[in-house]
Amino acid sequence: MASRVDPIPIPHLKGYVFGEKLGAGSYGTVYKAKAASTPIQRPSSATPQRPSSATPFSRPLPSTYAIKCIDRKGLNNTTRDLLVNEIRLLKQIKHENIVEMYDFQYDENYIYIVMEYCAGGDLSMFIRSKDQLPERRARPFVQQIAKAIKFLYDKHIAHMDLKPENVLLTTSEVNPTLKIGDFGVAQHISKNRLGTTIRGTLLYMAPEILSSTTYDARVDLWSIGVILYECLFGRPPFVCLTVQDLVETIKSNEPIDIPADARITTDCRDLLTRLLQRDPTKRIRFEAFFRHPFVANDISSQLARADELLQTAIAFEQAGNLNKALKHRICALDEYASFLKIDPIPERRRAIRRKVQEGIIEAENLKRRMHPALALETSAVLKPQTVSPTVPVNGINLLELSNDPNVDAAYKRCQQGNVFANQRKYRQACEEYESGISGMLTAMQSETNLTKKKILHDMISSYLTKAENCKKYAESETLDLQINKIKEDNADLTLDGTNDDLGEKQQQQQGHCLVQ
Structure with missing residues (x-):
């Protein structure tokens, strides 16, 4: 006779109507839920008294929730400890970014944790939907994470x-508010030490x-x-094939490795480098992190x-x-453009946008004025060398300039x-010129024949x-790329709806509607 399998009980919590499943973790399933029409009576196990209306993140109770349902039979000692730890900490912490x-x-059958519902999914989903984020989008996210971490740091968590x-x-729309969740392995700091047990997720550990x-x-x-x-x-x-x-x-x-050609500002690169120090004694400290210009x-x-x-x-x-004028102007424009996504004051944002648009025109005018100074007589300066290594120069064959066989290789470079x-x-x-010049310099330094030495000197010059001249052209191209980046960012802002009053009003509404 086949053994009987008890059906899995359906989660049910008085005062809430369960909807779609949002996700499942190692010891819990999360459902979207609505508050029932009748008032919800809070039991004695509920969270402590809500913050007063004076706190900046206090708001009316929402109508939509995320409810984590934990099967009590599936708990072991470890998951039970994690659950107790998460509930204990969440009872203590209230913050707009948590x-x-x-x-x-x-x-x-179940333990139910009634949580704030976040309609925009998680940051991992957001990154995958965009492939990667430009710095101006990533920066507000880091700033919000930093605000939550500052709150936890002050509470020694x-x-x-x-x-x-x-x-x-x-929200999945523009300017979402970020919320840090999952405090199962979070810990109170004791004497500035946490211990030696392995906690967290390997890839981010x-x-x-x-x-x-x-x-x-x-x-x-x-x-x-x-x-x-x-x-x-x-x-x-880190991208690896195995866990080991x-x-x-x-x-x-x-x-x-931070790509050298990454289109990020100096502040962003500096913070990334200081955060990703393997030696924790060399890693940026919390106080410096909170004051860093990329975060502040x-x-x-x-x-x-x-x-x-x-x-x-x-x-x-x-x-x-x-x-130098163009380089400094581009740096200024890059700074101005980075504010357009984070500045909460519409009037100032409009003024900055006008300054960016006008600055792009000025930068392009500067670039055009620089071209005559960079223009080369191609026929005289960049034309291929007409002297053959086998044709005598002042009676001397170029291949006979030195006993060093690297001279011919340097000439070819x-x-x-x-x-x-x-x-x-x-x-x-x-790169080719510098390599060839280096070989010729070595040959010239060891050459004793003054005529040969003079020929090598003239070739090096x-x-x-x-x-x-090529270095100047290369720098000019880099400036072009930087100007185009600012123009693209400015175009992106227009597409995001931040270039008109209606878009700004929509952003303000979305910024204040944290949970509907």
């Missing part, structure tokens, strides 16, 4: 499992956790660095820095140094530099001029 727990109850899946969004050493709350800063990296590049900094390879890669002493949300001081860059650009332009220069591949041309 998922709020409204209630918890239990029956003979470390989250221990920060990852995109545990960062929820209130700090190296010191895996190295059997005592660690502190700075493990959260490492995790934030990994999250920022994933936002900017669409993937974590991943563990060894995280524990290694190799610095984290003091718009006025950042605008002052952008204004200063603009004034410096104007001064360089008046002095006739157009190259410079010839290849000419080819690249005429193809407008200026960076590659510079000629190729140095070409290399310098």
